[in-house]
Amino acid sequence: MSSPEIPFANYQYEIYLRGSMMNQRPRRPLDWQRLEEQAAATLARGPWGYIAGGAGRGDTMRANQAAFDRWALSPRMLRDVAQRSTARTVLGTPLPAPVLLAPIGVQTLAHPDGELATARASARTGVPLVTSSASSFTFEEIAEASGDTPRWYQLYWPKDRTIATSFIRRAEAAGYSALVVTLDTWLLGWRPMDLDEGFLPFLWGEGNVNYLQDPAFRALLAAPPEEDMQAAIGQFAFQFSNPAVTWEDLAFLRETTELPIVLKGILRADDARLAAEHGVDGVIVSNHGGRQVDGAIGALAALPEVVDAVGDRLEVLFDSGIRGGSDALKALALGARAVLLGRPYMWGLATGGEDGVVDVVRSLLAELDLAMALTGHRTIDDVDRSALVATP
Numbered sequence: 208m209s210s211p212e213i214p215f216a217n218y219q220y221e222i223y224l225r226g227s228m229m230n231q232r233p234r235r236p237l238d239w240q241r242l243e244e245q246a247a248a249t250l251a252r253g254p255w256g257y258i259a260g261g262a263g264r265g266d267t268m269r270a271n272q273a274a275f276d277r278w279a280l281s282p283r284m285l286r287d288v289a290q291r292s293t294a295r296t297v298l299g300t301p302l303p304a305p306v307l308l309a310p311i312g313v314q315t316l317a318h319p320d321g322e323l324a325t326a327r328a329s330a331r332t333g334v335p336l337v338t339s340s341a342s343s344f345t346f347e348e349i350a351e352a353s354g355d356t357p358r359w360y361q362l363y364w365p366k367d368r369t370i371a372t373s374f375i376r377r378a379e380a381a382g383y384s385a386l387v388v389t390l391d392t393w394l395l396g397w398r399p400m401d402l403d404e405g406f407l408p409f410l411w412g413e414g415n416v417n418y419l420q421d422p423a424f425r426a427l428l429a430a431p432p433e434e435d436m437q438a439a440i441g442q443f444a445f446q447f448s449n450p451a452v453t454w455e456d457l458a459f460l461r462e463t464t465e466l467p468i469v470l471k472g473i474l475r476a477d478d479a480r481l482a483a484e485h486g487v488d489g490v491i492v493s494n495h496g497g498r499q500v501d502g503a504i505g506a507l508a509a510l511p512e513v514v515d516a517v518g519d520r521l522e523v524l525f526d527s528g529i530r531g532g533s534d535a536l537k538a539l540a541l542g543a544r545a546v547l548l549g550r551p552y553m554w555g556l557a558t559g560g561e562d563g564v565v566d567v568v569r570s571l572l573a574e575l576d577l578a579m580a581l582t583g584h585r586t587i588d589d590v591d592r593s594a595l596v597a598t599p
């Protein structure tokens with residue numbers, strides 16, 4: 208779609224032109240707060256609670272927002288930003304902007320086309336998606352729908368290594384170019400909104416398709432799922448996660464694949480150093496959008512110490528709380544190589560399927576381009592901590 212020669216910011220002129228020449232308004236709010244309200248009104252209580260909810264009292268979710276408030280952008284003037292580009296190479300892959308779509312499971316909760324709609328939006332915008340192990344379509348179907356746009360694969364590391372190996376091989380064969388290993392969800396956080404509804408969509412719902420069809424998983428069953436679904440789901444629930452994993456186990460992943468490995472859920476400098484010592488290629492500073500540990504550090508507050516500890520050895524990415532282009536720019540200024548967008552693209556998916564995700568992604572890219580330019584930067588690589596001041 209947009210190339211560096213056609214700045215993403217031009218999206219706003221398209222919208223103004225449609226409004227003034229054709230009296231056409233955008234299909235859904237570009238104001239994300241209103242979009243979120245519309246998504247909440249579109250979805251039933253269970254799915255909405257699952258997407259929106261956080262752990263415990265929601266303190267970590269609030270801390271994520273508060274951490275952005277602690278930094279303000281400090282714009283520079285008269286720096287010729289006529290020619291500019293948001294492009295950046297992330298883990299060896301050239302991207303139109305340092306932005307990816309975070310792994311989100313069971314997306315059919317938001318829209319019947321689920322991850323296929325997200326993947327098509329990824330194909331249309333050039334912004335990669337990270338496919339979750341708990342996706343509601345197969346890794347292969349999602350890969351096909353994402354076309355030529357690069358894609359990454361997120362592993363929820365199962366107990367049985369033959370299943371983990373099978374998932375990795377399937378991801379490699381389907382053209383995923385990095386392996387994201389999520390570290391913060393070996394156990395599900397205490398999530399009152401889901402508990403109040405008794406709603407756990409991925410175990411019994413469509414989030415198990417990648418297990419039920421996997422040859423290594425099926426080899427562990429006494430009878431195929433088509434004959435004994437209850438036993439298959441029991442085995443899936445048992446296999447899904449392995450809270451006993453330690454740093455030493457990473458050697459298995461390193462030996463199993465040559466894909467770059469990225470650890471998701473790092474919040475401390477010492478863990479980041481351990482990640483570097485264990486031969487991974489990147490980390491994602493993230494607290495899972497406040498869905499796991501309540502009362503935890505806001506993810507952005509943890510970013511500088513992780514960048515200072517390992518930024519010269521690993522690519523440090525960031526998610527948890529990105530709600531617009533200025534948030535993305537703040538994380539990039541603090542040293543994130545790229546950011547991952549989470550819940551907001553689910554609001555687009557819920558309200559408009561594929562087109563809804565495209566609109567959310569285009570508005571983020573436009574706002575990031577504008578934030579970069581209006582603060583006096585021509586490229587993302589020009590952006591550093593001097594773009595920020597701490598707020599009193």
Ligand SMILES: Cc1cc2nc3c(=O)[nH]c(=O)nc-3n(C[C@H](O)[C@H](O)[C@H](O)COP(=O)(O)O)c2cc1C
Pocket residue numbers: 257258259309310311312339340341361389471493494495496497526527528529548549550551
């Ligand atoms: C509904 C939902 C499902 C998620 N599923 C996954 C998942 O399957 N794997 C994973 O690593 N992270 C998952 N996450 C976490 C996201 O990847 C990301 O860390 C989080 O959404 C960032 O917070 P934010 O959305 O508030 O910005 C999920 C998040 C949400 C909201």
Ligand SMILES: CC(C)CC(=O)C(=O)O
Pocket residue numbers: 312341392395409414495498
């Ligand atoms: C446990 C998963 C299947 C999904 C997830 O990561 C989440 O709900 O936060």
